[in-house]
Amino acid sequence: NIMGTSNLLQILTNSNHSVKKIILASSRSIYGEGKYDSGDHGVQYPDSRKESDMREGKFNPRCKYSSMEMEYLATDEDSKIHPISIYGMTKQYQERIIMLIADSLGIPSVSFRYQNVYGPGQSLSNPYTGILSIFSTRILNGNNLEIYEDGLQTRDFVFIDDVVDATILGIERDDANGQVFNVGSGEAITVKKVAETLRDLYNAPNINISISGRFRLGDIRHNFADLSKIN
Numbered sequence: 001n002i003m004g005t006s007n008l009l010q011i012l013t014n015s016n017h018s019v020k021k022i023i024l025a026s027s028r029s030i031y032g033e034g035k036y037d038s039g040d041h042g043v044q045y046p047d048s049r050k051e052s053d054m055r056e057g058k059f060n061p062r063c064k065y066s067s068m069e070m071e072y073l074a075t076d077e078d079s080k081i082h083p084i085s086i087y088g089m090t091k092q093y094q095e096r097i098i099m100l101i102a103d104s105l106g107i108p109s110v111s112f113r114y115q116n117v118y119g120p121g122q123s124l125s126n127p128y129t130g131i132l133s134i135f136s137t138r139i140l141n142g143n144n145l146e147i148y149e150d151g152l153q154t155r156d157f158v159f160i161d162d163v164v165d166a167t168i169l170g171i172e173r174d175d176a177n178g179q180v181f182n183v184g185s186g187e188a189i190t191v192k193k194v195a196e197t198l199r200d201l202y203n204a205p206n207i208n209i210s211i212s213g214r215f216r217l218g219d220i221r222h223n224f225a226d227l228s229k230i231n
Contacts, residue, residue, distance in 0.1 A: 001090035002097070009101045021177070022102050022109040023170050026095045028075070028156070028184070029088035030113065034223035035079050036070035038063040044070060045080040054215045059149045061221055072154070072188070074226035077113070077180050084218055099178070108177035110170040112163075115184030115225050119160030131191060132157070135198050144208040145199070148219070151192030151211045156184040156224035166230065184225030 012019060033046050046061035053062070060069045083089045095111050102109040116130055123129050124137045135145055166183045170176045195209045 001087075001094045005094045005097055009097065009105075012105055012107065013101070019107060021171060022098055022107055023167060024095060024098045024109060024111040026111045026113045026180070027088065027091040028113050028115045028182070028223055028225065029085060030081050030083050030092040030095065031075050031079055031223060032082045032084040032088060033061060033220045034075045035073045036061055036222075037073055038066070038068070038070045041065045043073070045082060046070070047082070048084050048218055049221065051217055054149075054217075057150070057213060059153065059215070059221060072222035072224075074186065074224055075182070076226035077182060077229055084220065095180070099180075103178065108174075110176045110178075111180045112166060112170060112183045113180065113225075114163060115156035115158045115182070115223075117160055117163050118157055121160070131155070131194060132198070135195055136202070139198060139202045139204050139207050142204075142207075144210065145195050146214075147191055147195055147209060147211045148214050148216065149191075149211075149221075150213065151195075152190050153219070154188035154190050154222045154224060155194075156187060157189055157194075158184045158225075179229075181230040182225035182227060183230065184227060186225055186227040188222060188224040 033048070036044050036046060038044050041063050044063065046064070049059070049061060062068060063070055081092055083092050098109050099111065118132045122133060124133050127134055138145055163183055166181070170181070192211065199205070199207050199209065
């Protein structure tokens with residue numbers, strides 16, 4: 001993400017070209033854990049959850065002052081940028097490089113922070129395409145589904161056609177230039193709901209869905225998009 005982008009910008013800097021705009025496929029991963037309301041202590045952007053809490057089944061991020069659970073909110077473009085994965089870090093720097101250098105070159109740029117994209121053409125053999133792919137593959141192979149934590153962690157899933165529409169608008173609209181936009185559905189869907197829906201759609205009632213309580217350090221709990229700006 002970083003070296004490839006740097007090579008591209010070096011070419012644009014040192015050669016003749018006809019590039020009129022740069023559209024960046026950024027990612028919601030740059031936000032890390034999402035935005036939360038702690039009540040008396042206001043809005044917070046929690047860091048990675050503690051292993052000690054998760055071992056006790058306390059999966060929701062907690063207020064850093066009161067240690068109480070917080071209510072998750074939609075993440076807007078002005079939310080704190082604090083990725084908690086290597087991938088998220090590279091997307092953050094990629095976005096900063098594009099927005100800075102493209103402006104100095106006089107080339108307008110638009111950055112889209114895509115949520116979890118799904119739809120036709122999505123690989124069912126590549127685990128990096130997310131839980132829809134992983135769960136689908138397991139169901140089609142007749143394997144049961146194991147859900148980590150309590151199954152109530154959420155993600156924002158956006159259909160590929162909506163992503164295409166947003167991207168085309170970014171290409172065509174001059175008032176998008178120099179801007180960053182969330183692209184999502186604006187809905188927080190639990191992983192448990194995803195598993196149950198896929199099982200129903202694949203007509204696979206014999207597939208068992210178990211909630212194991214296991215967890216992975218570094219996984220986020222909640223993150224869904226505030227779409228006010230892109231709307």
